[in-house]
Amino acid sequence: MTSLPANPPERRLGLVIDLDTCVGCQACVVNCKEWNTGGYPAPLSDLDPYAAEPSGAWLNRVHTFEAGDGAAGRTVHFPKSCLHCENAACVTVCPTGASYKRAEDGIVLVDETMCMGCGLCAWACPYGAREMDVLGGVMKKCTLCIDRIYNEHLPEEEREPACVATCPARARHFGDLADPESGVVKLVAERGGMDLMPERGYKPTNKYLPPRPRRNRTGTTGAPAALEAAAAEGGFLGWLDRALSR
C-alpha cells in the first residue's frame, strides 16, 4: 500500500470542465493522446490500429449520453479524465508505490519504473479514469500535462494541459483549486461547480460546471409569447405608412 501526502497539498491543480459548452467534439481527447504519446507517459500504445478491433490507451475520454425523454431531454457530452482526488484510492491501493500523489500540487502520477501492471488502481478508481497500456504492461493516467505546465521550454502562455489549450468550445479550464483568488475557483463559485459523486468521499480536485438553465420557454428571454398584429387600423401593411428616406 502507498501513502498519500501527510498534509493536504498547498496547491491543488486541476481542471474545471464546463458541461454547458462541451459539444463532444473529442478535440481534448485526441490532443491529449497526441501530446502524451510523445510526452511523460510515452507511448500511449494502440493495438490492432488498422484492423478489426482497434484499441489503445487514452488518458481522457468523452462519454455521450442522453438524460430525459424526447425533446425535453438533453444530450450531454461528458469528458472524463483523472480527477486527482484528495483521497486517491488508486494511490492507497497501489502495492508497489508506483501510484503517488505529489505533495506540492496534488497531481496523481504513476511512476512506471515501479508499476507492475497489476491493475488494482483501475479497480479502485471510482471514476474509471485509469488506462492500462497493454503493450507496456503498465498503468497510465492523466498527468495534468506535468511536462507542459512547468515546462520552461514552452512559452508561458502555453504552460497548460494540452486538453485545455486545444478545447475549441473553451469548456476546459486549468488552475489551482486551493487558491481562492484563482480563476477556476471563481468560476466554480459563479457557476455552481460540482464534484462527481461527492458522497463517495474521494474529494476529487476536478470540478464540473452544470449546464446553464435553458431558455426555451416563454418568459425566459423577455420576449412575449407571440407578436401582436400591427395592421389593425391602417389596413393591409398599415404600419408601412410612415415616410421613409433612402
Next chain:
Amino acid sequence: MERADRPQGTWEDMTGTGEKGATAGSGARVDTSPVVSDEVKYSTCYMCACRCGIKVHLKDGAIRYIQGNRNHPVNKGVLCAKGSAGIMQHYSPARLTKPLKRVGERGAAEFQEIEWDEALDIAADWLGAIRESDPRKLAFFTGRDQSQALTGWWASQFGTPNYAAHGGFCSVNMAAGGLYTIGGSFWEFGEPDWELSRYFLMFGMAEDHDSNPIKLGLARLKERGAKFVSVNPVRTGYSAIADEWIGITPGTDGLFVLALVHELLRAGKVDLDYLVRTTNASWLVIENPDGADDGLFARDDHGDPLCWDAEAEAPANALAAGVTPALKGRVTLPDGRSAVPSFQLLAERYLDPRYAPETVAEETGVSADTIKRIAAELAHAAFEQEVVLQRPWTDWAGRRHETMVGRPVAMHAMRGISAHSNGFHTCRALHVLQVLLGSIDTPGGYRYKPPFPKPVPPTNRPAGHAQDVEAGQPLPGPPLGFPLAPEDLLVEADGTPRRIDKAFSWEAPLAAHGMMHMVITNAWKGDPYPIDTLFLYMANMAWNSAMNTADTMSMLSDKDPDTGEYRIPRIIYSDAYFSETVAYADLVLPDTTYLERWDCISLLDRPISEAHGPADAIRQPVVQPDRDVRPFQDVLIALGARLGLPGLTNGDGGPKYPGGYPDYLVNHERLPGIGPLAGWRGTEGEHEGRGAPNPNQLNKYIENQCFWQHELEPEQRYYKHVNQAYLDFAVEMGFISTRAPITLQLYSEVLQKFRLAARGHGAARPPERDRKRVETYFDPLPIWYRPFEDEVNDEAEYPLHAVTQRPMAMYHSWGSQNAWLRQIHGFNKLFVSSALAEEQGLENDDWVWITSRHNRVKAQIRRMEGVNSRTVWTWNAIGKRAGAWNLAADAPEATKGFLLNHLIDELLPARDGGYRYACSDPVTGQAAWYDLRVRIEKAAETEAGETEPRFPAVVPPPGLAAPPKTLRYGAGFRKRTGDGR
C-alpha cells in the same frame, strides 16, 4: 496478468533526477521541463476544410506534436480532434508511394509501379490528343480541393468547360442562395457577430463548416448570455448545447423560416429604414401578365431601377440618395404600365395564411406556439435589444453617420438545408429573414467576410459556349460562374447541355459549383456526349462521394460489349491515399500529405478571412516525402507545360513555372498585380492586395507564421455593402470593380428572367420538357415545396426521412485510415427515435434493413431520444469498402459500417416523356442527399452480424506495406529525452 515485453529504453531513462525538475518540488521522479522539439514550423491544417493555423513540433525529423496557432485568425490557438490527429494521417499506412499503371481490370486494384516520367508521358499523351481534337472530352473534377483557383484556371487553359470541384454535392445551394440574394453567404462568406449577437439561430448540420470558429463562437455567445437556437432533426454536437433544440422535419426549414417571416410582417417587425437604404424593397416591379417585361424591374433610360417617390408622387431613380420611396401601393408609370414595390409583393405572399404558424405546424413538425414564440424572440432581440456603437462612418453617398445601429440577430446554415432539392429557396428564405430584420452586416448580426460582399450575383459568367471551346485553345474565361440571364446558360441551340455534368443547362441553370455527382453517370451513358478521359483529384467517387455507389462502381468498370472498351475510356486519379477510387484508375498520380507540400489558401479561391479583415495563408513543407510522390499542384503545372498550355509556358515553349507550385504562387498574376497571395506583394513586400510579384513573398509568409491578415479600420467593419470606406478599400484590393453600393436582392430579377424564358419570352428559351419546371422553380421570391423524394415516394411505403450528420472527429472518408480517429468512430449505427423503435419493436443493436425506392442497406440500430420521430440518421462516410485505405478486410468500417449513399438514386424517376432529372435542386443542381425517404424493418436473425451490401475486398497496390499490428508512436521521443541526460 502476463506482462508484455517492455520496449527498449523507453522509460528507464526517465528515472534520474530531471535537471529541470526542481520547479515542481518532487523532481526526483519527474522531468517537468523536457525539451519539446528540435524545431517548430508553422503551416495550415488540412484535416478538414476549416483551414486552421497549426504549429508543428519536430523532433529527430519526425512529428512530435501539432497544436493550434494562437495568432491565427481562424482558430486562435485551438485545434479539433481531426487536426490533433494529423500525425496519424501523415504516417498513415494507406499513403500511396509511387505512380501506378493499371494492369488488371478496372476495380481489381492490380497495378504496376512506374516512374514519374512515364506517368507524365502517359497523361500528356492522352490529354494532348484530346486537346487537339475536342477539349471537352476531358472531364476534370476535383474533390475537397483547396487549390481551386489553380485547378479551375488550369481547366480553362486546357480549354475544357468540364471542370468543377465538390461544391455541387456539398453546399452550392448555400453559396448560390446567398450570392444571389446578399452577395455573400455563410461560412467562408460571412459569420455571426459572435461578440455582439443576442440571438443565434442555426439550421441543420453545420458541425464541419465551420468547425473551430463556430465552437469558439458558441462558447462566446453562451458566456455573454445570448440565446442559441438549433433547428435540426438531430440533437447532437452543437444542437446538444443549444438553449432550444427544434427537431424539425427534414426539408421543411424553408417553410419554418417563411412562417417566421409571416409573423414578423403581421406585426410590422421589420427594419424599414434598412430595407429602403440597402435593399431592392422599394424597386418597382412591372405587373404585365403575359408580357415579356412582367416581373422585371421598371428602369429608367440608363437602366437604373425605379422606385415611387412618395413625396414627389412620381417615379424616381431607386439608387439615388435622398429619395423617399414607397414600399407599398400599386402605381401607374408614365408609360402607362402598372408597377408595385417589390416589398409589397413579398408582403402579400408571406402574409398569406398558408404561411401562418398554424398552417405549417404539421408539415414542419414544429408547433405553432413555438414558431410564434421564436418570431417574437427574434423581433425582441432585433428591435428591443438593438446595438448602438458610437462609431462614425460614411455611407456610399458620402453621408456621415455618428453611430452604427445593429440588429443583434445572427444565423448560420450549411449542408443540412443545402442538400435538399428545395435548398436554394430555403437558403434564400433565410437571407430574406435576416434582411427583413435589418441584421445583414450590422453590429450583432451576420457579418460579411472580405472579399465579400460581392455584387449580387458576382460578375463572372461561366465559359463554355460553343464559340468558347476550340481545339488547341484555352477558354476565354473560367468554367464556373454566375449566370445572370438565360443567355448565359451553356446549352446548344436546342437546349442540349454543353457540359458533361449538365451544369448551367435548363436542368440546373444556376449550377455555380458544377454537378460533380452527375459526371460518372452522364459519362457512362454518353449523355449529352461521350468523353475520353475522366481526371479526378481527391474525390472518392467510387464510394462515399457518389450517390448510388454500387452502380457508380459498375459504371466505372463497365465495357461496351461491341468494342470491349470501357465506356469511360480513361481514368486518371490523384490522391495521397489508397481510397476506394484508386482501384478504378488507369493511371494513379500519388499526392503528398498536407505536411509535405506548398499550398495556398487564396482570396481568389475559398478564403479564410474574418469579418474584420481579409486573410490568406500558405502551407509549407514541414517534412520531406519519404516516398516517390509529388504534390498534385506541381504535377498539374508540369503537365500543363508539357501540353503547351498558354498560361503555363513561355514564348519559347518552356515551362513558365519551372519551380512548380511555389513558383506559381509567387509569380502568377491573374490580373496585373493580383496573384494567389495578397500579402507582401511588390518587390519589397510593401503592398497588400495589389502589387508586383515579390520573390521573397513565401519567406515573408513563413516569418509571419504562414498567414497574412489585414485588419479593417473600425469605420469599415459594418455596413460593408453600403460603406464608402469599405467599398473604396475593396476596389483597391481588387475584390470588386466599382464603388457602387451593393443592393440586397429580396426580389430576384435574375430568377424572373428565367421564368419569363419559360413563358416563351426572349431568344433563349427552355425546351418544352423543361418549361414547367423552370417556370415553377424560378420564382423571384423564395418559395417552399416538398423535397422531390417526398413527391415521388409513397408516404406509406417510405414513411421516414434518412439523413447523415458529420461527426466532429471525422472528415469525409479520410479519418478511417487514422489509427486514433477510427477508435472514436470505427463503425456507424442507424439512430432511431425511441418512439419509433417502440413502434417497431426494436432494441439497441438489432439489425435492420433500411429500404429506399432504390436499394436497401443492412445496419445495426441505436435508440435515441433527441431525434425527430419520423427521421433516422447515421454518421457520414464511416463505412468503407473492405481492404480500402489499407485497413484489414475485417475492419469494422467494412463489416458493420455502412453508407446511406447506396440508398440514394442519383436520378429521379422518369417523368412524362421518360426523361430522368438528377436528384438535385432544380435551380442550382445541388445534390439532394438529404431528400432520402426510407422504411426500416427488422432483419431476420440469420441476417444479423454484417452490413450489406458488401463488395469484394480490394488488395492494396504495390508499395503499401502491411500496416503494423501495434503502434507505440512517441516511444522514441521519450527515449531521446533520456539520452540528453
